[in-house]
Amino acid sequence: QVQLVESGGGLVQAGGSLRLSCAASGRALNIYGMGWFRQAPGKEREFVATISWNGGETYYADSVRGRFTISRDNAKTTVYLEMNNLRPEETAVYYCAARASPRPAMARDEYAYWGQGTQVTVSS
Numbered sequence: 001q002v003q004l005v006e007s008g009g010g011l012v013q014a015g016g017s018l019r020l021s022c023a024a025s026g027r028a029l030n031i032y033g034m035g036w037f038r039q040a041p042g043k044e045r046e047f048v049a050t051i052s053w054n055g056g057e058t059y060y061a062d063s064v065r066g067r068f069t070i071s072r073d074n075a076k077t078t079v080y081l082e083m084n085n086l087r088p089e090e091t092a093v094y095y096c097a098a099r100a101s102p103r104p105a106m107a108r109d110e111y112a113y114w115g116q117g118t119q120v121t122v123s124s
Contacts, residue, residue, distance in 0.1 A: 002026040002113050004096045009118030013087055014120070020081040021114060030054070030074040033099045035111060036081045036088055038120075045095065049081060051101030061106075064090075072120035088124040093117040096116030 008020040020036070025057040049060045049070035058070050071081040079096060097111035105111070 002029070002032065003100060004113055004115035006094065006096045006115045006118040009094060009120045010040075011121045011123065012086055012087060014122055014124050017082070017084045018086065018088055018120060020083070020094055020096075020118060020120075022079040024077045024079070028074075029072070029096050029098075030075040030081075031102060032072075032113075033101050034072060034079045035097045035105065036070060036079075036094045036097070037097060037108060038090070039095070039108075040089075040092040043092075046095065047106045047108065048094070050106055051103035052104045053077065057104050058104060059104055083120075084123045086120075088122045091121050092119075093121050109113045 003026045005023045014045045036048040037045050040043040051058045051070045055072050067085045072079045096115040098113040099111045
């Protein structure tokens with residue numbers, strides 16, 4: 001079992017940057033593949049980025065590749081999402097997730113553990 005708590009969301013202007021953090025507790029983080037997802041009002045929760053247990057593999061949604069960076073610090077049991085050049089359409093609740101496998105994954109149903117989410121609002 002692992003508990004996840006996201007932080008770092010807020011209000012930012014279009015073109016700005018934010019860094020989200022996901023603090024994990026309960027079990028050693030380094031056995032889990034991790035992911036970030038987001039959900040805008042009235043829309044499905046969608047994949048943003050994923051990272052393997054040691055950070056050696058990362059994958060991104062096409063819409064964020066080149067602007068977002070996922071990383072992890074297993075010693076601090078924390079996963080990060082650095083977001084640059086944010087767009088108004090990226091306003092959403094951002095969720096951190098962990099899966100019971102060290103591999104990364106893009107499918108939502110691959111993840112067993114979810115945080116409560118952090119709101120990101122991008123103004124135009």
